[in-house]
Amino acid sequence: MARFRFRLQTLRRIREIHRDEQRGRLATAYEAERILQHQRDGLAAEAAQHLENQRRAMREGPIDVNWMLTTQRYQLALEAQIKVLTEQAAKLAEEVDRRRVALVDADREVRVLDKLEERQRAQHRLAAMRAETKRLDEVAAVRWEGTE
Numbered sequence: 319m320a321r322f323r324f325r326l327q328t329l330r331r332i333r334e335i336h337r338d339e340q341r342g343r344l345a346t347a348y349e350a351e352r353i354l355q356h357q358r359d360g361l362a363a364e365a366a367q368h369l370e371n372q373r374r375a376m377r378e379g380p381i382d383v384n385w386m387l388t389t390q391r392y393q394l395a396l397e398a399q400i401k402v403l404t405e406q407a408a409k410l411a412e413e414v415d416r417r418r419v420a421l422v423d424a425d426r427e428v429r430v431l432d433k434l435e436e437r438q439r440a441q442h443r444l445a446a447m448r449a450e451t452k453r454l455d456e457v458a459a460v461r462w463e464g465t466e
Contacts, residue, residue, distance in 0.1 A: 319442075319445070319446045319449050319450075322438075322439055322442040322443075324435045324438060324439070326431055326434065326435070329431065330428065330431040330432070330435070333424065333427045333428045333431060334428055336424050336427075337421065337424035337425055337427070337428050340417065340420050340421040340424045341421055343417050343420070343421075344414070344417040344418060344420075344421050347410065347413055347414045347417050348414065350410060351407070351410050351411070351414060354403060354406060354407050354410060355407070357403055358400060358403045358404065358407065361396055361399050361400050361403065362400060364396060365393060365396040365397060365400065368389065368392065368393055368396065369393060371389075372386070372389050372390075372393070
């Protein structure tokens with residue numbers, strides 16, 4: 319009997335390539351999320367340190383009003399940057415979810431073809447076994463007739 323050949327092999331390869339591309343896109347989004355979180359953490363730490371410096375300066379003695387206004391403006395600028403990064407993080411989280419869903423769909427498409435190939439391979443094996451059994455039965459029948 320002929321060797322098994324899965325006729326949709328090319329389609330499966332295309333779907334595997336698509337799935338791998340989706341994996342790469344999701345990994346890129348995760349990396350962007352990590353970088354954004356690192357930036358937010360850095361800004362938050364800087365804002366906290368700056369606020370502590372302001373408090374310490376107020377406790378230690380006379381305060382320069384111009385310095386205080388400048389530091390408050392800087393503090394507000396840091397908080398604005400943190401807010402912008404937080405909004406970007408929310409948008410990025412939505413994009414990560416979209417990419418995760420796309421990856422799950424692409425993976426499902428590959429698995430469907432894998433299961434189809436398994437079923438066709440099992441049917442091919444069964445047909446080969448039946449053909450072999452039939453051939454052996456014919457050989458045995460011919461020998462049986464020859465011995466009588």
